[in-house]
Amino acid sequence: MQLVPQLEELVLQFREISSLATNLNKPLLISDARDALAMLTKFYVTDIPNLIQTYDGFINRQNYAIPVRIYYPQVDQQLKVAVFIHGGGHNAGSIEVYDPILRKLAKTTNCIWLSIDYRLAPEFPYPTGLEDCRSVINQRSILLDQLGINYSTDQLIIAGDSAGGALCASLTLDYEFIATNQITQQILIYPSLDYSLSLPSTHSLGKGYLLERDKIEWYFNNYFQNNEDRCLLSPLYQELPANYPATLIIGAEYDPLIDEAVAYNEKLHVMNISSEFHKISGVVHTYLMLEDLCLAECKHTYNLIKNFIK
Numbered sequence: 001m002q003l004v005p006q007l008e009e010l011v012l013q014f015r016e017i018s019s020l021a022t023n024l025n026k027p028l029l030i031s032d033a034r035d036a037l038a039m040l041t042k043f044y045v046t047d048i049p050n051l052i053q054t055y056d057g058f059i060n061r062q063n064y065a066i067p068v069r070i071y072y073p074q075v076d077q078q079l080k081v082a083v084f085i086h087g088g089g090h091n092a093g094s095i096e097v098y099d100p101i102l103r104k105l106a107k108t109t110n111c112i113w114l115s116i117d118y119r120l121a122p123e124f125p126y127p128t129g130l131e132d133c134r135s136v137i138n139q140r141s142i143l144l145d146q147l148g149i150n151y152s153t154d155q156l157i158i159a160g161d162s163a164g165g166a167l168c169a170s171l172t173l174d175y176e177f178i179a180t181n182q183i184t185q186q187i188l189i190y191p192s193l194d195y196s197l198s199l200p201s202t203h204s205l206g207k208g209y210l211l212e213r214d215k216i217e218w219y220f221n222n223y224f225q226n227n228e229d230r231c232l233l234s235p236l237y238q239e240l241p242a243n244y245p246a247t248l249i250i251g252a253e254y255d256p257l258i259d260e261a262v263a264y265n266e267k268l269h270v271m272n273i274s275s276e277f278h279k280i281s282g283v284v285h286t287y288l289m290l291e292d293l294c295l296a297e298c299k300h301t302y303n304l305i306k307n308f309i310k
Contacts, residue, residue: 002094003254003282003283003284004091004283004293004294004297005111006283006293006294006306007282007283007284007287007290007293007294008293009293010210010290010293011091011208011209011210011284013206014208014210015208018022018101018208018212020156025257028215030091030092030222033089033091033092033215033219034088034091034092034093035147036092036093037088037092037093037097037286038094038096040097040250040286040289040290041097041098041099041100041101041289041298043292044123044289044290044291044293045101045288045289045290045291045292046101046271046291046292047291047292048099048100048103048104049103049104049106049107050103051071051107052071052073052075052103052106052107053071053072053073053075054069054070054071054072055069055070055072055149056068056069056082057069057070057143057146058068058143059135059136059139059140059142059143059146060135060139061131061132061135064119064132066119066132066135066136066138067095067116067117068093068095068114068115068117068118068143068147069099069102069114069115069117070112070113070115070143070144070147070149071102071103071105071106071112071113071114072106072112072113072149073106073107073110073111073112074110075150075157076150077150078150078151078152079110079111079112079150079151079152080110080111080112080151080152080155080157080309081112081114081140081144081151081152081156081157081244082105082109082111082113082114082116082156082157082158082159082180082309083111083114083116083133083136083137083156083157083158083159084098084102084113084114084116084159084160084164085116085118085133085142085158085159085164085165085167085168085189086098086106086115086116086158086160086161086164086166087160087161087162087163087164087165087189087190087192087221088120088160088162088163088219088220088224088285089192089215089216089220090120090121090126090129090163090166090219090222090223091120091121091122091222091223093163093164095115095116096116097100098115098169099115101288101289102115104302105159105302105305108302108303108306109129109304109305109306109309111148111153111157111309112144112310114136114140114143116132116133118130118132118133118167119132119222121219121222121223121225122222122223122225123184123224125173125222125223125224125226126223126224126225126226126228126233127303129167129199130167130170130171133167133171134171134177137156137158137171137177137181138177138180138181140156141153142191147218153182153262154181154182155182155184155185156182156183156184157183157184157185157186157187157309158171158172158183158185158186158187159186159188159189159305160187160188160189160191161189161190161191161286161288162189162190162191162192162285162286163192163219163256164189164191165188165189165190165191165192166191166192166193166195166235168186168187168188168191168192169186169188169191169235169264170233170235172234172241172244172245173238173239173240173241174241175242175243178241178243178244179243183245183310184245184246185246185247185248185308186245186247186248187248187250187305187308188247188248188249188250188261188264189250189265189288189301190250190251190252190255190257190258190261190285190286190287191249191257191260191261192257192260193234193235193236193257193260193261193264194228194230194234194236194237194257194260194263195220195224195231195233195234196230196234197213197216197217197220198231199259199260199263200259201255201256201257201259201260202216202256202257202259203256204256205254205255205256205258206256209254209255209256209284209285210255210284210285210286211255211256211284211285211286212218212256213256216256224273230309235264236260236263236264237291238265239258240268240273242270244268244271244273246273246274246275246277247265247268247274247276248275248276248278248305248308249265249275249276249277249278249302250260250277250278250280250287250301250305251278251279251280252279252280252283252284252287252303253279253280253281253282253283254282254283254284254285255283255284255285256285257285258279261277261279262277262279265277276308278304280297280300280301281297282294282297282299288301
């Protein structure tokens, strides 16, 4: 299988620009990384559902107000609640950047979605973002009740893409956290699960496919600033609790992180944890943010998520 034609065109353009930047010895700036990610949904996700009620609110943690956006597709119904943790290498992304994707998730799944604007590295290294997400999940009912939203209280779905997948999988290592929040399902979209970057695909697909190994290393160096043991903190190598939630893993064929997704699914199966894995052919990492270039693959992905939640 080859890249989807329109994605292949983008990848070739990326390689030319990347080569030019290398020749000019241009350093990677955090502002550039954030702007580049923000541009993806702005330019490549143009079919955005508008008939979704949204609410903006805050969850307080240690004198900091964590922004949260709530997507409510059917205001007259009691719906399941799902929490989304965005990607961006722990360095980029926001609720604004991911707004089109959350609208699509809400419309497709008919769930209430909470999107978390957790704090980012390098300004806020590990574990700030992780603990911001933990606080929002623990206190979500307070915000939903304040806004008068009618919601189901008997279960919770959590989802994340890329680094957001890493944060989800890190949070669900905690038996008490899962039980307290009644987390029954988890969705990991092209997740980052190995902070040591030790699997083969990080080399074989680590150059020329938009997300590159050296950029991942740069992200992780910004995130881990206190000599943390990266293997020890990688969800792929952690012991999983017995009440681990049923998990959907979605990988991209041309993604340096694809081996991590495959290995994690195998680990869950060995432990008899309910898990399903789908590899989307012909696409690269973060393809949901490139929807106009791979419409069929994105539609298929949203349908996989809808069917898993049902």
